[in-house]
Amino acid sequence: MADRHNTTRRYAMILRGSTKHQPPCWTALPAEIRLLILEAITQKRHTGWASSAAVCKEWQFVIEKENFCQLNLDIPCLDDFERIGGRRQHLVYNISLDIELPCYTCRCCYTTESETWGRRNSSIVSKGIWKLFSILSDWKSARQKGLALELSAHSPSDSDHWFKHYRFDLSLVGDDDDDLVSGQDMGSTPLDDPKHGWKNSQQETPPPKLAVMRLFSAINLRFPAELPRVDAVTRFTIRRQLRRRIQPVALQLVLDKLIGLEHMVYEPWRVWNRSCAQVVDQEYAFMIQNGLPKTLKTISIFEDFDDSLVATLADPGWFGPMFPVDSVRIGDPHIGAAFASRSLDLEQLSGSYLSNAEDFFGACLQTWTWEHLRTLALTSALLQPAGGHDKVYALLSSAAATALQMPMLHTLVLWNGTRGNACAFVYHYPDRGSPYIAWRGTWDLELTHAVVEAWQAVASQVRPWKLAIEKQYIRGGVDSHADAIHRLALPCPVVAPTSLWQMRRERAYQRV
Numbered sequence: 001m002a003d004r005h006n007t008t009r010r011y012a013m014i015l016r017g018s019t020k021h022q023p024p025c026w027t028a029l030p031a032e033i034r035l036l037i038l039e040a041i042t043q044k045r046h047t048g049w050a051s052s053a054a055v056c057k058e059w060q061f062v063i064e065k066e067n068f069c070q071l072n073l074d075i076p077c078l079d080d081f082e083r084i085g086g087r088r089q090h091l092v093y094n095i096s097l098d099i100e101l102p103c104y105t106c107r108c109c110y111t112t113e114s115e116t117w118g119r120r121n122s123s124i125v126s127k128g129i130w131k132l133f134s135i136l137s138d139w140k141s142a143r144q145k146g147l148a149l150e151l152s153a154h155s156p157s158d159s160d161h162w163f164k165h166y167r168f169d170l171s172l173v174g175d176d177d178d179d180l181v182s183g184q185d186m187g188s189t190p191l192d193d194p195k196h197g198w199k200n201s202q203q204e205t206p207p208p209k210l211a212v213m214r215l216f217s218a219i220n221l222r223f224p225a226e227l228p229r230v231d232a233v234t235r236f237t238i239r240r241q242l243r244r245r246i247q248p249v250a251l252q253l254v255l256d257k258l259i260g261l262e263h264m265v266y267e268p269w270r271v272w273n274r275s276c277a278q279v280v281d282q283e284y285a286f287m288i289q290n291g292l293p294k295t296l297k298t299i300s301i302f303e304d305f306d307d308s309l310v311a312t313l314a315d316p317g318w319f320g321p322m323f324p325v326d327s328v329r330i331g332d333p334h335i336g337a338a339f340a341s342r343s344l345d346l347e348q349l350s351g352s353y354l355s356n357a358e359d360f361f362g363a364c365l366q367t368w369t370w371e372h373l374r375t376l377a378l379t380s381a382l383l384q385p386a387g388g389h390d391k392v393y394a395l396l397s398s399a400a401a402t403a404l405q406m407p408m409l410h411t412l413v414l415w416n417g418t419r420g421n422a423c424a425f426v427y428h429y430p431d432r433g434s435p436y437i438a439w440r441g442t443w444d445l446e447l448t449h450a451v452v453e454a455w456q457a458v459a460s461q462v463r464p465w466k467l468a469i470e471k472q473y474i475r476g477g478v479d480s481h482a483d484a485i486h487r488l489a490l491p492c493p494v495v496a497p498t499s500l501w502q503m504r505r506e507r508a509y510q511r512v
Contacts, residue, residue, distance in 0.1 A: 070094045075128045082135045089139050094148040098168070099128045101155040104214070106162075106196070121244070122220045125153050130223045133257060137228035146234035146262070151254075152242045158215060162196045162207035165509035167502050168241050203509055206312045213313075215243050216269060221250040231260040240267035240304040240499050248283035252291040261293045267499055270305040270353070272313050274324040281332035284354065288338035297372075298348040302495045304503070305329070305353065307419055307480070331356040331381070337363035339378075344370055350377040352494050353481075357414050358382060358391075361398040370406040375492050376413070383416035383423050385443035393448055396425060400454035403427070407461060411492050417484025422474055424488045427455055435459040436468035440488055442478055444471075480507045 071092060073081055084092075101121050129151065139147070154168040192198060197205030236258055238246070245268065255261065271277040292299070314325040336359025343349045343360075351360075357378035382391050395414065403409055410431070415424035423441030437455050439445050447469065456467045478484050482503035485495060495503075 070096070072096045072098065073132070074098055074100055075124070075131070078128070078131050078135065090145070092147065093145070094150070095132075095136075096150040096152070097128060097132050099125050099151075099153040101125075101153055103155055103157045103160075105157075106211075118217055121153075121155075121217075122222065125219050126221045126223050128153075129221070129254065130225065130227060133228045133230055136230045136232055139230075139232040147232045148235035148237070149233045149258075150237040150239070152239065153219070153244060154241070158243070161193075162211045163215060164193070164196075164198055165203065165506050166241075166243075167505070201509070206308055209312055212309050216245060218245045218247065219250075221246065221253055223253070227253060227257045229257050229259055233258050234260055235263040235265075236261055237265040237496070238267065239265070239496050240269065240302070241502060243269060245269065245271065248280065248287040248291070252287055255287075255291060255293055258293060259295070261295055263298045264292070264296055265300045265496055267302045267304055267495065268354075270303050270329060272310060272325045274326050277326070277330075278332075281335060285332060285334040285338045288335065288342050292342060294345070297346060299342070299346060300348075300350040300493070300495075301352070301354055302350070302499070303329075303353040304499075305481070306506075329353060329381070331359060333359040333362075336360040340364050343373060343376070344368060345372065347372045348375040348492075349373065350375070350492065350494050352377070352379045356380050356382070357399070358395050361395070361402050364402045364405075366405075368405055370408070372408060373406050374408050375411045376406075376409065377411075377490065377492050377494050378414055379416050380414055381416065383414065383425075384418075384421050385423075389445060392445065393451055396447075396451045397454050400451070400458055403455075403458045404461065409458070410462075413490050413492060413494075415488060415490065415494075417478070417481040417488065419480055420478055422478045422484030422488055424490060426491060427458065428491050429459060429462055434465050434468055435462070436470055438470035438472065440472040440474065442474045444473065480504075482507055 071081070071094065073095060074097070101124060136147075136149075152168070158168065159166050192200065197203055197207065236255070238251075251266075255264075271280045288301075310325065310327050314327055332355065335355035336357070339349065339351050339355060340360045340363040355378075357380040360378055380395060382395055399412065399414060403412060409427075410429045412427040413424055416422075421442060423439075423443065423445070425445075426438040426440065427435075428438075429435040437447070437452070439447060452467065452469065459465065459467045474487050478487065480503070482500060485500060486504060
């Protein structure tokens with residue numbers, strides 16, 4: 001508190017002069033120096049820095065511009081957010097709504113109480129989204145520059161018990177391996193909790209099945225009234241830190257009202273229950289084919305998973321017969337076909353783990369032309385070292401044949417990442433420089449003459465330059481799909497950078 005008052009007093013002295021006998025000195029400073037001072041205030045972000053906007057109109061202009069650029073909201077502050085007038089709407093570029101769900105005890109049982117808690121969660125999320133959309137429906141000036149919206153929800157109890165290494169906010173994001181595990185980023189949560197499997201900052205015991213099921217429970221959106229239309233939002237994001245599942249059919253209710261949406265990042269979690277997954281995959285296929293806004297230019301969908309949680313849920317013990325779990329994702333071909341059809345109008349498409357690349361290319365017709373597609377990234381379960389490589393060569397040749405129908409294509413990535421396996425086939429034609437194809441992986445794949453010639457034909461559509469061939473061997477073990485993504489260094493993003501950091505950090509605590 002003292003630091004805030006001292007900082008404010010120093011700023012006031014700059015404006016007024018150090019004593020009453022000295023003339024004001026702020027306006028005597030060159031404009032460049034004044035701007036440097038104001039930028040220093042906004043970059044340091046000391047406690048109470050935003051209150052410096054009250055010093056004068058010049059300070060207000062610079063500080064409010066930074067203060068309103070990124071708004072992190074929760075439900076209690078939506079009423080204050082509603083009072084932001086038209087004068088400040090144009091300052092807002094990013095809005096994150098993180099809905100706080102009720103706390104819960106660690107009793108791992110499904111009772112009438114837990115069902116009531118689940119319905120309450122759904123009601124809170126539904127009302128929060130409806131309230132935010134009601135406010136944004138009146139925002140018109142923000143449409144000219146585009147507004148980014150991110151939705152998330154979590155309970156403070158999520159990281160109090162079994163999942164202490166999970167992050168649900170952006171307050172700490174590291175830049176390198178040294179930042180992945182540090183005692184201080186655990187906050188006030190005790191590092192020793194044998195009751196919940198934690199000892200010496202290590203997760204020694206996996207969480208019970210019902211604790212996992214509660215964290216990944218479903219949220220059923222039921223809005224109190226029809227959801228208002230919003231045309232200011234051009235970028236919409238749901239990252240993997242939202243563990244609870246919003247069904248695709250419910251997500252469509254939200255997407256239908258974002259009538260100006262151009263970019264979408266969606267990172268759902270894998271549905272492990274076999275019978276439930278089949279239903280959800282059908283909903284995914286319909287949503288991708290028919291439920292996404294026609295205004296979309298870029299789509300990134302990343303289906304996350306955790307092998308350790310799969311092992312917990314696959315335990316044939318309690319609920320085993322009633323909760324059959326597939327340890328390996330079985331892709332629904334209809335999802336790949338939906339991606340293929342929907343990509344005709346896109347500029348960028350990234351689809352990871354939700355479907356297989358062979359289903360995408362198998363559904364493409366020879367009469368199709370992708371007029372706008374520049375970047376395509378897909379995963380395939382065929383890309384693994386075990387067995388023969390004939391199917392892999394067939395996939396690469398099929399991709400090249402389809403790429404001939406994509407005159408704007410400059411990047412195509414076919415990749416796979418699992419524990420012990422990281423590999424990627426890359427075609428890249430930079431805006432400046434020569435085109436190349438590359439194989440990167442923990443195992444070697446000798447590209448055949450037929451595959452090279454097929455991709456040479458793709459590159460020759462742009463310029464008649466010779467195609468370079470590169471290889472990069474990834475040494476050392478790969479302990480997760482997050483580690484695979486990090487080490488493959490793909491030329492296009494397949495998951496949000498913050499999500500990748502979270503994934504690697506969570507795995508690091510499990511690995512310790």
